[in-house]
Amino acid sequence: MQDSFTSFSLQVNNRVYIKNPESSALGLKIVEASINLIDKVGFEAFTFRKLGLEIHSNEASIYRYFESKYKLLMYLISWYWSWMGQRIDFGLANILAPEERLEKAIKLLTEDIELDGNFEHINEYKLNRIVIAEASKSYMTKEVDQNNEEGFFAGYKQLVGQMSNIILEINSTYKYPHMLISTLIEGAHHQRFFAQHLPRLTDEVNGEDAVIEFSKEAAFKAIGARRPINK
Template structure:
């Protein structure tokens, strides 16, 4: 089985980390380290120590740690879209597509052997804790102009099309799907850390209940009246 790679927006990096050994080590170790320390405590210096390299070398790949985070989250969106495609491309009915897609969004993320040097479980924990920090910045408009949020937008657009097919009169397809994508990760975070803000349990079959919640949320909302 060939290892797949995603073509990410080149503005995310200075040198493409997928094409060199050091680059791959940077990606791989940054996932582990951000997961462990949290983005605030994570530094290029610590990362350099981890992979026996130097700060200066890492700066040749990424302008700063925010761009690196954008890269990782961008990779995640690509991976999620790839998974959505995997489970929906065979389907024709948009209702079925939407259902399959919600399952992918709500499912517990597992390590994907198609992609070397990225631990998807750790990456998803990063998504849970750090995603919002990619756009909640003063430079959001500049970053957006550079297309750095393309992965998120792409998924949103795709799913919004299905919603429009199901009910062309529903006026808020983009809002509904961006809400769904963010709600999925928020509720998992709340289940883990702020349980009184949710109804999902940490341990047991959280994904199933979450999927049920999201299915209800979406399909009731877009129902023709």
């Protein structure tokens, strides 16, 4: 059986699903509708039964693709980080200076997300909201260690590793490159959420995207480097 039903396809650890959802029309519908439904009702209220109703299919059929709703969430989040990794790879192509690479990558990681037309069944705008609101629920569990062994977080760890390497190119003596990056990525997500719901935990600045600016500035100052000149 072919594993690819879509034209463009991203790498997702095959242990998060039972049957690859990209291998069938039903699978694609499951993914597409799950994004809509989780975004709409939140992960706690999301159930396979409701999802089945939504796509005029069957709870039992969905279980043939994903062992549980947690695994489906893992799938979505892994897909997101794989997509983001690719986005950064493309975005950094042809940029050589590590300072510029870092600045551009931070922008890509912390900016508001827009639709990417390459994946018809995935709404990256909504998926970003899901990652912001639900990602910590995918690893803040009693099963982290097991899930980690199975490689569920490989994409995210790889991305953090790549970013750290850029930082070390700029300042090879900086002691906390992974901390800095993971703090800024998760931090930016939280700040987006706070801006919507708990504004006293964040700051708004006229005429700029404060989340991006804060992240860039904090990163360059932390590693003691000068930001590239704006073209």
